[in-house]
Amino acid sequence: xxxxxxxHIVFATSGSLGDLHPFLALGSELRRRGHRVTVATNAxxxxxxxxxxxxxxxxxxxxxxxxxxxxxxMHPRSGGEFVYRHYLGPAIRHSYADLAxxxxxxxxxxxxxxxxxxxPLVAAATGVPWVSAVLQPMSFFSLHERPNxxxxxxxxxxxxxxxxLHGKVFGYVRQHTERWLDPVLALRAELGIASREHPLYxxxxxxxxxxxxxxxxxxxxxxxxxxxAVQTGTALxxxxxxxxxxxxQRFLARNDAPLAVFTLGSAASNDAGDFYADGLxxxxxxxxxxxxxxxxxxxxxxxxxxxxxGALRIGYAPFEALFPHAAVIVHSGGVATSFKALRAGKxxxxxxxxxxxxxxxLRLRASGAAxxxxxxxxxxxxxxxxxxxxxxxERMHEAAARLAGPSRAEDGVxxxxxxxxxxxxxx
Numbered sequence: 530x531x532x533x534x535x536x537h538i539v540f541a542t543s544g545s546l547g548d549l550h551p552f553l554a555l556g557s558e559l560r561r562r563g564h565r566v567t568v569a570t571n572a573x574x575x576x577x578x579x580x581x582x583x584x585x586x587x588x589x590x591x592x593x594x595x596x597x598x599x600x601x602x603m604h605p606r607s608g609g610e611f612v613y614r615h616y617l618g619p620a621i622r623h624s625y626a627d628l629a630x631x632x633x634x635x636x637x638x639x640x641x642x643x644x645x646x647x648x649p650l651v652a653a654a655t656g657v658p659w660v661s662a663v664l665q666p667m668s669f670f671s672l673h674e675r676p677n678x679x680x681x682x683x684x685x686x687x688x689x690x691x692x693x694l695h696g697k698v699f700g701y702v703r704q705h706t707e708r709w710l711d712p713v714l715a716l717r718a719e720l721g722i723a724s725r726e727h728p729l730y731x732x733x734x735x736x737x738x739x740x741x742x743x744x745x746x747x748x749x750x751x752x753x754x755x756x757x758a759v760q761t762g763t764a765l766x767x768x769x770x771x772x773x774x775x776x777x778q779r780f781l782a783r784n785d786a787p788l789a790v791f792t793l794g795s796a797a798s799n800d801a802g803d804f805y806a807d808g809l810x811x812x813x814x815x816x817x818x819x820x821x822x823x824x825x826x827x828x829x830x831x832x833x834x835x836x837x838x839g840a841l842r843i844g845y846a847p848f849e850a851l852f853p854h855a856a857v858i859v860h861s862g863g864v865a866t867s868f869k870a871l872r873a874g875k876x877x878x879x880x881x882x883x884x885x886x887x888x889x890x891l892r893l894r895a896s897g898a899a900x901x902x903x904x905x906x907x908x909x910x911x912x913x914x915x916x917x918x919x920x921x922x923e924r925m926h927e928a929a930a931r932l933a934g935p936s937r938a939e940d941g942v943x944x945x946x947x948x949x950x951x952x953x954x955x956x
Contacts, residue, residue: 536636536953537565541588541628541645543617546795547863548644549574550766551664551742551941553581555639557766558946569631569645580768586631588647590620599799605904606680608883613709613729617646621712625650632657637953639740642668642733646713649732653722660952661735662945665864666748667888669741669758670730672696673751677888703727734758738952740945744868746932747892759948762941763868773846780820780841787856788818789916792848793882794863798825800882804907805830808859809840811912815920820851849873857919859912862886867893874933876900876919876926880907897928 538559540552549570556566560582567584568574571591578585592598601611617624624647632638632651639660640648652659663669667678675689676698688695706729707714713728726732734755741750741760750760773781781788791808793801805821809832812819818839823830836842848866852858852873860866862881867889870877877899879890893899900915919925 542641543644551764554764554766588627589623603800603883660738662740665885667885671751761944762939764941781854790855792822807909810909862890871936
């Protein structure tokens with residue numbers, strides 16, 4: 530039987546490593562299947578793309594890797610407005626030019642919804658076949674689910690009980706956020722694209738195929754999802770990192786005290802504040818060991834030097850190598866980190882910072898496997914109480930263990946690649 534012909538597939542994404550890794554996972558498998566794969570993204574990700582063996586094309590804008598930038602990017606209330614009004618929106622002409630060039634002659638463009646704002650424009654203007662991908666359930670903005678992105682919890686709760694009220698509130702949100710995207714709308718008009726779709730809502734989705742690349746354990750299809758949506762599950766990227774350092778291996782192998790792993794992932798780690806110092810104090814007060822994964826700008830976080838016995842600080846290690854050793858995992862609620870914690874089958878304490886993190890956290894809390902501490906209340910005393918409860922709550926342990934099996938059985942990479950090849954006409 531003849532194998533299907535090789536195609537050139539371009540992925541377009543922006544944001545943090547959590548936004549990049551799912552596409553590296555899909556791209557690596559598509560490359561194994563014989564396709565040519567290019568990833569268009571910001572310059573900070575070039576080395577990661579190269580290490581995965583995929584082609585890199587620069588797509589602006591590039592983040593300003595400073596504390597001031599990341600404070601605005603990860604602000605719990607105004608972070609979304611900053612991302613679109615002051616970061617992605619003003620750079621849309623550069624993004625469009627870069628992505629149009631990267632997609633020249635390509636057989637398919639696959640883009641991250643909400644972050645690769647140029648992709649719908651490139652697809653409409655050039656005719657390149659386009660598939661969009663959603664990485665977290667919140668990004669569908671379903672009227673049949675509680676809108677945890679709203680800044681006022683009581684309003685979110687009321688909308689979650691009434692789709693009619695939610696629809697009215699959502700209408701205001703649409704109108705308000707459209708102002709953030711004036712440069713995108715202006716370029717769309719100049720290109721002669723006859724569309725009145727909102728770029729952050731219905732306009733983010735391809736009519737050809739929408740990949741819902743998150744676990745059904747976090748959320749399943751809703752009546753108002755796009756008709757072209759197919760849920761693939763989480764596409765985990767398992768980086769071929771070198772063996773763990775000897776000191777880390779020895780630390781993980783100890784069994785003299787339960788271990789709390791603290792991490793903020795690749796986005797929130799750039800706005801860590803006192804998270805690591807408070808977490809260390811909370812764990813030690815309970816007689817726990819603490820592993821502090823202080824990547825990004827958190828590498829400069831002020832901690833005791835030397836660290837107390839029972840604590841270790843590292844810059845990076847694959848979570849799948851760390852989480853199984855933990856008694857409790859403390860993180861900010863990024864969708865990939867949340868899923869890896871589910872696969873480890875361990876209770877979670879989630880400290881959401883911004884964007885989709887609160888929504889992911891509340892979904893995990895509803896599953897029984899997690900506690901949620903808003904960032905503004907997550908001092909050392911609150912963290913200590915949350916750790917103590919997570920250690921002692923048998924129902925949390927049971928829920929976490931129950932969810933581990935289904936999460937490990939997911940294969941979002943194969944499902945996602947199958948959906949892409951099907952959209953290519955491979956059958």
